[in-house]
Amino acid sequence: GVSVLEGNLIVLPYDEYLKLARGLGGEKWRLVNRDIREGKVVVSDRDFRRLLAEALRIRILRRSDLKGELPKPLEDLAETVRNLLEAKKESLPRRRIVGRLAPCIEELLRKVSNGENLPHVARFTLAAYLLKIGWEKDKVIDVFRSLPDFKEKIAVYQVEQISKKGYLPPSCSKLKSMGVCIEECGLNNPLSYGRRKRRK
8 A cells, every 4th residue: 555754755666656657758758667565555645646636537538437436516517527528528629631641640639639648759749740741730739739738838939949949750760769660661750651652
């Protein structure tokens, strides 16, 4: 179970930590970068609150586990959040053509539409890719609104910078090393995927 140490440090089983940290992006959440004591993970009070938020997000999205388990106010909130997420899926830009996007991009869009968290490299890849294939900046920003830690000011700034500087998505080799690539396409960059499909 969870216990508290001096200095507002919280200890939790490593398997529980892994289950929650899996949806959080960033190097700091990797198990190798955490303080592990006797098979348990020690986290700060602030990090523990972030893990609790992730736990609540998972429970809200797991429909079958909610009924009868949450107090009525939270159950109503969960239903509202689910409805908002469903509406967000429906409102995602329809400009993409199935089969024309690289598999890794399709997967990132799926994760975003499901409200899953993404590491920085995945967010950059998705934004750079969508901008390069012609999506408008506000539409790209809208895609990221489903992320659990979405902050509009930061998203607008980052998308503006990627657009202004004309950044390309990372190479396929870089995406493989970062764990973003999900399929061997035989390409150098995800942008080449649509071009190859059109030539066939």
